[in-house]
Amino acid sequence: MKKSPKRLDRPSFWKWAIPLVLGSWFLSILPLGGVARSVGLNSAVSVGLTVALARLVLIVLLALALARRFRDIGWLAWIGSTILLVTMLGLPVVFLVYAGVTSDVDILEWAPTVAWISDSLSLLLVIVAGFVPGKPASIEVAHVFD
Secondary structure, three states: OOOOOOOOOHHHHHHHHHHHHHHHHHHHHOOOHHHHHHHOHHHHHHHHHHHHHHHHHHHHHHHHHHHHHHHHHOOOHHHHHHHHHHHHHHHHHHHHHHHHHHOOOHHHHHHHHHHHHHHHHHHHHHHHHHHOOOOOOOOOOOOOOO
């Protein structure tokens, strides 16, 4: 029986999730502070934007894998990807917008805590999705000759 491309079983999910999570983690800890001193500010900005875009692509791919895994489990597919996108993108964006609007420099010391909470919630969601067994595909039989 051929499996649906809209579903992702546990072994296939882990084959996608582990490299995507590790890649996103590596890009988030990449030290970019020394780039500005060595190559100049304009190059540092372009490197920073490239790293941010690469991390965004990895997060979107992880959200797609999570949606397919949720569909395989039998849960609503949009829930997993929405929670992942809100925690990985929405929470840090809201924090940065709030810091920019209030011009409060002291709030930026909370940035590592916000990132830690965001990453922890997303990792917990990926782990739960990876360990819940999937449901078998339902096969509808067409009664053509009845």
